[in-house]
Amino acid sequence: MKKLAAFLLAALMAVSATACSSGAASSSEASSEASGQAASAAGSSSAAATNYKVLMVTDTGGVNDQSFNQLSWKGLQQLEKDVPGAKANYSESKQESDYATNLDKAADDGNQLIWGVGYAMAGALQNAAQQNPDIGYAIIDNAYETVPSNVTCVVFRAQEPSFLVGYIAGKTTKTNKVGFVGGQKSDVIDQFEYGYKAGVAYAAKELNKNIDVVSQYAESFVDSAKGKAIAKSMYSGGCDIVFHAAGGVGVGVIEAAKEANKYAIGVDMDQAFLAPDNVLTSALKRVDKAVEQVSKDAIDGKEIGGKTYSLGLTEDGVGIPEEHKLMGDDTYNAAMALEQKIKDKEIVPPASKDDYDAFVKTLK
Template identity: 55%
Template sequence: MFKKRISLALVLLLCVGLLAGCGQKAPEEAEQPSENQVPAEEQLKIAMTTDVGGVNDQSFNQSAWEGLQRAEKELGIVANYKESKQDADYGPNMETLLDDENNLIWGIGFKMGDLVKEEAEKNPDQKYAIIDYAYDETPENLVGVVFKAEQPSFLVGYIAAKMTKTGKVGFVGGVTGNVIDGFEYGYKAGVKAANNGTEVLTQYADSFTDSAKGKAIANQMYKDGADIVFHAAGGVGDGVIEAAKEQNKFAIGVDRDQNALAPENVITSAMKRVDNAVFNMAKDLKEGKFPGGTTVVYGLKEGGVDIAPTSDKHVPADILKEVEDLKQQIINEKIVVPYNEETFNEFK
């Protein structure tokens, strides 16, 4: 018995000496990285500075962050963001992301257009991209990304004109400019294309954050006879949708599918797939195909805009069938949707 105990002790000591524990795997049996796991030193770092709407704006900032989160999950990048509470935050946020040594820095929103270009020119070895801005001359380390917002706006305008019971619909804009012009005049063209005499009430909030003002504008439009109101106004649109809920009227969302904000009242949304654009840029960067010095344009043809997938909850099937036909006409350029007042007047 004594000899057996000595033998067992020797075996245990041998195991400890050779493998630091008999249960440890031999080197060739050690777990290997999963197929999608990227070594930390090779991971791309991509970050974004939000517009003043913030990362949870239920609109394009949130959509951009969702695109980065998807890239983190599927491509193995490291995603981050800095949130802007006011315009004065844009510059410091950009500097912070530069100091953090990100491979690509995004500016989300046209209000950062001049600043992002200045940063790109000051830091030629740093890659930048911006949503909703196109430059006459784009630095080689910068990419502008724009959307044909007039195209989904045309489609929701057609839906509004077909579904109105009062012959009046509304449009609430945030701040006037080229980007919101696309929404406004695309929407008006879609209403016009329905060819049933529907009137469009229009008002701007001069803000992208004042939801109380959006609610007041929408309430007045409903009082004046509109029964459907489309907003392209960021956080202002939260007030528009709240007014629709309280008045038991309809609203049309923007940028993301906003039906979840008021399932019985948001009948459709004019979507800009900012998430897809951000994800695609991360994919291109990882593959060494960063399109610096250019502007990337997303429309229906490129899968960058559309109406919300929840549209079939409220929009009749026959109208959606007509919308699908209109989509194809736009993709095939049989219909060229106007994007500002001049092209709208020509369209009429």
């Protein structure tokens, strides 16, 4: 995997405070000067970290969801290794009513920085931040219209890697029918769905053929059995590739792919380890690197409160795995060429239905 820490820090330093709605934020490119500053600052946290306590509160997917909760915890575990004196912990939420309770307990236990993982925690975390203005808070996958001064928001332009995996699906499908399984409908999951559909449409245009995309939501991020049932139905209905953006539900999607000897596309982390012969690729969100770096910035006393950081391909905050044995060199290299076009803003992947409809019109 690419070495990301210094570049991510540069990106975070370069992004200005942004007012935006859930799941969407603007970003600015890091300068070469900022990159140099990042490289020199990467090891500066240890002096400020004496007994610095950081805790993350998971959403209902839990810390072993094979997705972004697990990645967030990986980032904090790495923080403990890299920064002597930093102490990391987590609280698992079994149901949404646990969010407020876990956030209150985290404050009572003397944590200086408290992470909320997932947009579903937005209301509870905002209330906790208002009640505890001397404590720092951070949240993954949510941005507030007005960001509280003691809150840091980290969002990812998930439509960008989703476009790439959609393109790969379109180039790879033999049945000209592919699927998408979402967890629960939201602006965040829209980024995955419509970015993916746009990538499929782009490949279809390039190949001069029609490719159908079937979408279904599980109304859950934890019910792997439901994910497996949905995917089995898609495979039996003619889909040969299914992309999921559904947390633990996606584990069932990958199990179905393995049983049907079809392809699945993973999300957030490289999920090929779950089925090496069936996970075609994954739409990565490098949540672990972002959590670790923002936590280091907090320890160093940097002014990160009241800001929203948006990470995409340009900031190396999202992407696809380098391993590509199942798709072959030609398809992978074509996807990398598209990645560069996205970085150069020649292609702007859609993050919503309206944007998708407008994008598709440009392909006709």
